[in-house]
Amino acid sequence: MTGYGTSEIQSTEWRCTVELRSVNQRFLDIRLKLPAGFQNREKEYRNKIKGFCRRGKVECSVKIEPLAGENGWVLDEDRLQEMNGLVRLIEDSSEHSLQVQFRDFMQLDVIKNQSPDLLPESCVELIDQCMVSALQEFKQMKSQEGEALCTDLNERMVSCSKMVDELEQEAQGQGKAHFEKLQQRACDLLDQVELQPEKLNQELALLCDRYDVSEELVRLKTHLAHLENLLKELEVGKKGEFMLQEILREVNTLSSKSNNALISRIAVDFKNELEKMREQLLNLE
Structure with a gap:
């Protein structure tokens, strides 16, 4: 998720500046640039940043410089x-x-x-205060972006739910219609051949069962409900991507089983909406 935060604090002798910026990335990658003498505190600063980020490429720059006096x-x-x-x-x-x-x-x-190689303890406290302030601004910007993305995702969820209802309505009676159509074609082609009606109807029923999409529709509703609940949690990104993959798989199966032009068109719109949702989820943590 994109984020930016900066803070500058100064004492009577020192000025400290901390700058944080992040861009989207699948995994968490933290890059720190610390002043000389502070490399031994890198792990501590990394852990602080991890408390505000779960993934993304994060760059953190810490600068400290003397104000006046013998330093410099x-x-x-x-x-x-x-x-x-x-x-x-x-x-x-x-x-x-x-x-x-x-x-x-x-x-x-x-x-x-003449600046000392090892900075005094007061500089450590100054950097800690500056880091906390920059992280708060960083968090605020990420929260604002996250709220906007979740709003957009919820709107797209509503659109997907409507398309599921359309698919369900269009799929009603599809099996019976296919059965009657195949039965009529079989009778027209084999009018000179004597067949047992029970055997013919059994074979036609097996063929028509392939067009049944009721199971896919049930799973679609379940996955959408699960994704809606995920959007209310703190961590959405990776779980949400997995749920979108499952939803897309059900839509593809439903589209391939159906022999209905309207269902195929709705499935195309559905997949287009899922792709937009996937791009948005890549920006969430």
């Missing part, structure tokens, strides 16, 4: 003068010009990072 990058001017003197001495001795790059200043400690 500084230029060692005395070191810089020493380096300049050495560079000129080498150039005069070798009669070659040296190409000094920025990374050389870093390696020779001309530019230093």
Whole structure:
């Protein structure tokens, strides 16, 4: 499910920013980007995110930076003068010009990072507060999208229920109509052949039984009722996808058994609606 949440909190010395974003994916994939010194807390942050996500690709970025004071990058001017003197001495001795790059200043400690390698305990608390705030905003956005998707799915459920009623109404008397039609055709083709009526009717009844879709209609109603109950639960996605597969299987069976053009048309519309529902369920958790 698509979601986004961000939070920024600062103390007297530090500023923390947490950004969360997620896109649809079948399984849960959490990717964390943490500041140096916080890799040992990755499992803790993953567990917090898992409490708000069951599937999807989730990216979480945590940044912390000093506000002022001794923290940050500084230029060692005395070191810089020493380096300049050495560079000129080498150039005069070798009669070659040296190409000094920025990374050389870093390696020779001309530019230093005075931020501590291990951040103080106050930064841990700051990140925890920022993470909770970002997750709440993240959850709110996902909840709004989930409610909209469930509303759309419920409307499509009503449409599917109506189509089941149409199928049931159209299928009534279909077996009897096929029986009478086959009986008439058999009599027309075999009018010169003497047959036992009981044997003929038995064979015709077996043929007509293949057109009976009452079992499929019962299972369709059951599956739709089950799916409707699933939409009221917290976790819908994977269970809902399974139920849609079962519903589609029943519709395909019903369509193949029927020899009715109207039933075939309703089945096509039914499958089209199921495909739209499947796409929506892929966005739900």
